[in-house]
Amino acid sequence: MKIYLAVLKNDINLEEFKRNLKEKKIKFLEHYKSVGIVKLQSEKKISENDFDKFCKSIEEDKNNLTI
Amino acid sequence: MEKGRYIVLLRNQEKKSLKKVENELQVSITSSEFLSKENRSFEVINNDNGVLYKNLGVVVVENMDEDQLKKAVKDDSNPIIYFEKEREFFPADEMKIISELKKQSAEILDKINELEQYLNNKPIPQKNFVEMEWGLKAVGIEKALYTGKGIDVCILDTGLDLSHPDFASREIEGKSFIEGEDWDKDPNGHGTHCAGISAGNLRSDNGKRYGIAKDCNLKIAKVLSNKGSGTTSSVVDAIDWAISKKFKVLSLSLAAPVQLNEKPSVLFETVGMRALENNCLIIAAAGNDSSRPSIPKPVSAPANSVSILAVAAIDGQMRVAKFSNGGLNPSTGGSINVCAPGVDIMSSYPKSAKNKNYYFGLSGTSMATPHVSGLAALYMEQFPDKTAKEIWEMIETNAKPIEGLKYRDIGSGLIQII
Numbered sequence: 001m002k003i004y005l006a007v008l009k010n011d012i013n014l015e016e017f018k019r020n021l022k023e024k025k026i027k028f029l030e031h032y033k034s035v036g037i038v039k040l041q042s043e044k045k046i047s048e049n050d051f052d053k054f055c056k057s058i059e060e061d062k063n064n065l066t067i
Numbered sequence: 068m069e070k071g072r073y074i075v076l077l078r079n080q081e082k083k084s085l086k087k088v089e090n091e092l093q094v095s096i097t098s099s100e101f102l103s104k105e106n107r108s109f110e111v112i113n114n115d116n117g118v119l120y121k122n123l124g125v126v127v128v129e130n131m132d133e134d135q136l137k138k139a140v141k142d143d144s145n146p147i148i149y150f151e152k153e154r155e156f157f158p159a160d161e162m163k164i165i166s167e168l169k170k171q172s173a174e175i176l177d178k179i180n181e182l183e184q185y186l187n188n189k190p191i192p193q194k195n196f197v198e199m200e201w202g203l204k205a206v207g208i209e210k211a212l213y214t215g216k217g218i219d220v221c222i223l224d225t226g227l228d229l230s231h232p233d234f235a236s237r238e239i240e241g242k243s244f245i246e247g248e249d250w251d252k253d254p255n256g257h258g259t260h261c262a263g264i265s266a267g268n269l270r271s272d273n274g275k276r277y278g279i280a281k282d283c284n285l286k287i288a289k290v291l292s293n294k295g296s297g298t299t300s301s302v303v304d305a306i307d308w309a310i311s312k313k314f315k316v317l318s319l320s321l322a323a324p325v326q327l328n329e330k331p332s333v334l335f336e337t338v339g340m341r342a343l344e345n346n347c348l349i350i351a352a353a354g355n356d357s358s359r360p361s362i363p364k365p366v367s368a369p370a371n372s373v374s375i376l377a378v379a380a381i382d383g384q385m386r387v388a389k390f391s392n393g394g395l396n397p398s399t400g401g402s403i404n405v406c407a408p409g410v411d412i413m414s415s416y417p418k419s420a421k422n423k424n425y426y427f428g429l430s431g432t433s434m435a436t437p438h439v440s441g442l443a444a445l446y447m448e449q450f451p452d453k454t455a456k457e458i459w460e461m462i463e464t465n466a467k468p469i470e471g472l473k474y475r476d477i478g479s480g481l482i483q484i485i
Contacts, residue, residue, distance in 0.1 A: 003300055007337045032307035035341045037334065039300055057333035064323040065302060067225065067257045067295040067433055 003029070003061035004040040009054060017054040024050070072112065073136060075126045076149040080119065084146035091139060091147075092117070094128055127153070197269065199276045201383045202408030202438060207484040208279060215280025215444030219314040220265055222437065223305050224258030224321065226250045226289040228417040231259060231425060232271045234285070241287030242308060244301040250289040256416045257295060260429050261320045262287065263415030265437035265444070270413075270426055277414050277426070279441025286314055291321060299334065302369070306338055310345045315447055315455065317347060318440035319375075320433035322354035322367035322392075331371045331400045339374025348455040350376045350439050352432035353403055355390040363393040363476070371401035376459055379477050380409025380435040385469050387476045391432055394475045404459075405466045406477035407442075409435030442482050449485075461485075 008017075014031075021028050026046060030039035040046070040058075048058045077084060089096055096117045102108055108118045108127070117128035139147040199208060227234060227241065229251035241250035253259045266285040267278025288305035291297040302321070309317050325331075342349050354367030370377035380388035387393075388410050394402035412434040416427035439462065446458050453461065466480035 003298075005300055005303060005334055007333055030304070032303055034307050034310040034345060035303065035338045037303055037307070037337070039303075056337070059299070059332060059334050061298050061300040062323065063296060063298045065291065065297045065299065065321045066323070067255070067291060067321060067431075 001041055001043055002045070004042060004046055004058050005061055006038050006040060006048075006051065006054075006058040007056040008036045008038060009056055010036075012054045017051070020051065020054070071131070071133075072127065072129050072153040073131045073133070073150050074153055075117075075128060075136065075147055077119075077124050077126060078146045078148050080121060080124060081146075085119070088126065088146055089117075091135070091145075092128055092131060096126060197274065197276050200413050202264075202412050202434075203276060203279065205381075205383075205385075205408050206279075206438060206442065206482050208276070211279075211445060211484045213445040213448040215266070215283030215441065216448055218280065218283045218316065218444040218447045219286055219312070220280060220283045220316045220318065220440055220444050221286035221288055221305075221309045221314045222258060222262045222265060222318050222320075222440075223288045223290045223302060223309075224261050224318075225255040225291045225293065225295060226253040226258045227262050227285075227287045228253040228256070228259045228415075231415055231417065233263065233267055233415050233425070234259075237285065239285045239287060240312075241289070242305070243289040244305045244308075245289050245292050245297070248289060248293055250287050253417055254293045254419075255291070255295050256419075256422070256427065257320070257429075257433065258287070258289070258291070260412075260414045260416055260427065261318065261433060261437045264412065264434060265318055265441040267415050272425065275413075279438060280444035283441070283444040286312070297321065303334070303338060306342065306349070310342055310347050313345075313347075315347060316440050316443045317342065317349045318437050319349060319351040319369065320431070320436045322352050322370060322432070324354060324356050324367050325365055325371055325396075325401070327365055328396055328399060329365070331373070332368055335369035335372040336374055336400075339369070339372045343374060343454075343456050343459075346455045348376065348443055348459055349374075350378060350436055350443065352436045353377050353379045354392040355380075355431050355433075357390055357392050359387060359389040359391070363395060365395040366392050366401040366403060371396065373400045373402075376404045376439065376462070377402065377478070378432055378436045378439050379403045379406040380430070380432045381406045381469070381472075381477065381481065382410035383408070385472075385481075387472060388430065388432075388435075390430070391435075391476070393473075394478070397475075403474075403476060403478035404463055405439060405479050405482050406469075407435035407438035407482050409433075409438075439482055442484065445484065
């Protein structure tokens, strides 16, 4: 299972997006409202092309930030 | 009953009036026109008579009863309307005047000496004698009139050692975004060090000042593990929390290296932009991947996003720190905005078996970043009506270029207190 962070487009139908995610068996984990980003979990690799209608970008969460 | 020589002012000089005065005062009045060498005024007056000075309407009389004169003045039908006792006038003695002036000036001199002594012995505010770390001197902290009071500064790092004497008594809010690790403990020490640079004050051991915005409201977001690493999602989560809490300055002494010509992440670009829209300034370290002068490396993520203020590091000799990343990807973003002290920086640190003291020296763009965060807090206190974006612009506008150093490496220059 991998974690993804998606930047939402403005004025999308969030419920419709969630239904889309469910259909593709992608788990909606968190909505960071003040920055317009959602956290998703999926077994399969996902990209912004899969959700072009809803997302500006989708990036895989990385554990690469260091001091 | 007081007697003496008096000056008496008459209402008029009619014969009837003069006669009345002569009767009442029992004197013979001689008009001044009849005075001569043989009949001088003082001789007339000394003989208990009076002299009338016609031009003045005044009679001078000797040996008068003052009570009688008082009654006469009160009586409206009496021609006497005013009187006063003759005064004595002495010729001015120049030496006496000089002597008097000398006496007065001596008194003034005494006052001046007293004031001088007071000023010399007056306690001088402690801040003038406080020694400072070199980084604080370099940014001109001695000129600072502000302390970041009321400004929420959030350090996104490895946490904070809340038992540290410099923070134990302060009211500090925090949250951990690392599972199983608390925000108020910092075995790593990096977060405590960064928090000290931004929000510390004076060292408890030697009194030396090491922090910039001592009165800011310090907030802690633990986004890096005790080992010093973290995920993008933890950082995004923490930034979302900080923005929702309306924190004004977010200090990110963390970085992930990027390749030459690698585009900045849309994710962090958006996060930085949304933060600015919410009047929140994100400041991030440029990264420490370079081996200067031969191998400079590009600004790391998330500092390479144009909506996040990127900070490079310089040393005490005003040289770019050898590890400090530079603006090698200007076409895609990733420029340096400013530089700040980042070599041999002393700040708060957890006491441990390894570190016997509560303070420690570290180097890195991680240390440069909280200098800028502290400065931003000072600016925000000073200019409460400015937006986060305007504060960013002010930080760059007031930064000082360093002779011989390139914009690529230090951006607008060394940050400065205004």
